[in-house]
Amino acid sequence: MTHSCTEHGHYCHICHEEALIAERKQFVKERVEMWMWNNDIFEIYDETRDLDDEEKEELLQAAADVVTDEASKNQLSNLAFHFGVMIIIPEGAKT
Numbered sequence: 001m002t003h004s005c006t007e008h009g010h011y012c013h014i015c016h017e018e019a020l021i022a023e024r025k026q027f028v029k030e031r032v033e034m035w036m037w038n039n040d041i042f043e044i045y046d047e048t049r050d051l052d053d054e055e056k057e058e059l060l061q062a063a064a065d066v067v068t069d070e071a072s073k074n075q076l077s078n079l080a081f082h083f084g085v086m087i088i089i090p091e092g093a094k095t
Contacts (some may be wrong), residue, residue: 032062041075048083057085064089 008028035044044063048056064076064087073089080087 012047018088028059031059032066035063036066041072041079043049044076045079053083056083057087059094060085063088 002024031047033049044060048059060076060080060083063071064080067073067076076087077089
């Protein structure tokens with residue numbers, strides 16, 4: 001992928017990295033929104049089991065940050081434990 005920075009007028013590594021980060025954040029946001037609509041821990045497991053640990057952690061943390069019910073937070077916490085990744089359950093949630 002080539003990137004032309006309008007500020008620098010040529011390929012800019014910094015702007016390219018920022019674009020990749022923005023794309024990744026958008027992907028995570030859309031995936032978590034889809035999960036929250038279905039709210040099925042088995043679907044989340046199926047979609048994350050083959051990802052690397054960093055991707056699992058990122059997606060599960062994003063989901064934990066938006067779920068509001070205790071049962072969903074517990075399920076996400078248990079799934080993270082099963083995968084061997086760490087997520088932080090937001091304050092006020094009991095696990």
